[in-house]
Amino acid sequence: MAEIAVKTIKCDACGASITGISTWKPSVCDYCGSEVIVELPAASMSAVAERPRCVGFRLDAAQAGERLRAWLKSSFWSPGDLAATARTDEQAAIYVPAWEAQVEVETAWQGARSETRHRRVSKTRTNPQTGQTERYEEDEAYQEWYPASGTRQGSYAEVINASGALTQDEVSALMPWDTGAEAMEEDLADALNRGRRMEEPSVGAEEAVRRAREIIEGRERSECQTLIERLDSASTRFGEFLTQRVIVPVWVFRYNYKGKVQRAVMNGQTGELHGERPVSGLKVALAIGIPLAVIAAIVIVSMLMK
Incomplete structure (x- = not known):
């Protein structure tokens, strides 16, 4: 990968540190829209930490925008004019940091x-x-x-969120990404030159392993519960964790509907979407009011017939 000049900005509002090409001139944070951003000292790609494996985007800006508009139309509870009137022109292609944590486990249960x-x-x-x-x-x-007891073996490859701006719920909702050898990967320098950005990780390998252990222990307990009528205990023994930094493609959208800014995120490979959508107060009122009106009518009719 060729050496290129980059710049990194840090958002004081959401805490994200985002790296882009040196000619990038951000005015707001790509994640939260805050104008309270600070530019960190200039660096080159080779001067920052070892670059992670870069999993490429499969959806371009136009395709991502079309999927967002379809998603805005898809909820029954959203206002009818949401897709037509929402300003959806704020979108950014960001490589979100994560850790791949692979491990073999054995769980003894009683x-x-x-x-x-x-x-x-x-x-x-x-x-x-x-x-x-x-x-x-x-x-x-x-x-x-x-009494009954036994053991089971498992193999896991967890993708652990290392973003400081996206929540674990948001990242989990977008999974999975294809991070295998056959996944379409991009040269990071070339991607940044084409306007992509990269968030710097907020989670190190040690913390990623700790989070992976918690997730896996919960899954192992759930698996053990399917093996026995009543599970009293489950103890998981872990092999050696193999961890690797990876950055996964995410489209981040900020859209404005009637003065309120909402955020949605999209898996840049699959198009899976997760985000905020306004709810129509009229539709909610009708959903509650119509059944109540029907019940009231039935009660009145039954009273009149007595």
């Missing part, structure tokens, strides 16, 4: 399984004819529990 058995029990009841209490016997089902 729990219990049950078997249904029957026993003869004595009960009492009142005879409706005589009013006397009498005893009788009947078969009663009950569960008998037995």
